[in-house]
Each structure stands twice: as structure tokens, then as C-alpha cells.
Amino acid sequence: MSEINWARLYSSPSEVLIAILKGKLHENQIAAVELSKKDTVYNVFGEIELMVPQDLFTEALDVLADFKEEIAAEEDNSD
Structure with missing residues (x-):
């Protein structure tokens, strides 16, 4: 099995936006993984x-x- 080289496509503080976009990528047969840069104590910042x-x-x-x-x-x- 070959190693996958990952590239950052998008970043957002919104878990909802990330989840929706991840779903759309999967619908198009594109693998996607989340990499959280959020503060682990408050989970608000980042x-x-x-x-x-x-x-x-x-x-x-x-x-x-x-x-x-x-x-x-x-x-x-x-609006």
C-alpha cells in the first residue's frame, strides 16, 4: 500500500462547514481527513x-x- 501525500484544501473554525464539505468531497469519491488545530481545553479557538x-x-x-x-x-x- 502506498503512502498518501495530503494537501490542505480548506480550513475553518466551523465544524459544520468542514463536515458538509467533507461530505461533498466523499460524494465525488475524494477522500478527505480533518486535522484539528483547535485548542483542546476550550475547543473554541483555532x-x-x-x-x-x-x-x-x-x-x-x-x-x-x-x-x-x-x-x-x-x-x-x-438577506
């Missing part, structure tokens, strides 16, 4: 990084772009 395999980074960027468009559309509709 961010969570979403990592994807380096060889799928370009495809993951496309999923991220679609995800950001969806978020922007939701924010526009809530």
Missing part, C-alpha cells in the same frame, strides 16, 4: 484543516468552488 490527497487536489478545488457558490447563494437568499 481551526480545522480539511486535507485531501495531493493527486486529487485539482478535483477537490472544483468541489470547493461549487461549495462556496452554494454558501454565497444561501447567504444571498437569507
Whole structure:
């Protein structure tokens, strides 16, 4: 089994946004792992990084772009 080289795709303090984006990546057959940089005592400060395999980074960027468009559309509709 070969070793996977991971690349940081996205980071956010929001566990919800990370979980949704991770689900969208999985829907597109792109593996993703979370790397928490949050403070372990309070779990409020810091961010969570979403990592994807380096060889799928370009495809993951496309999923991220679609995800950001969806978020922007939701924010526009809530105004």
C-alpha cells in the first residue's frame, strides 16, 4: 500500500462547514481527513484543516468552488 501525500484544501473554525464539505468531497469519491488545530481545553479557538490527497487536489478545488457558490447563494437568499 502506498503512502498518501495530503494537501490542505480548506480550513475553518466551523465544524459544520468542514463536515458538509467533507461530505461533498466523499460524494465525488475524494477522500478527505480533518486535522484539528483547535485548542483542546476550550475547543473554541483555532481551526480545522480539511486535507485531501495531493493527486486529487485539482478535483477537490472544483468541489470547493461549487461549495462556496452554494454558501454565497444561501447567504444571498437569507438577506
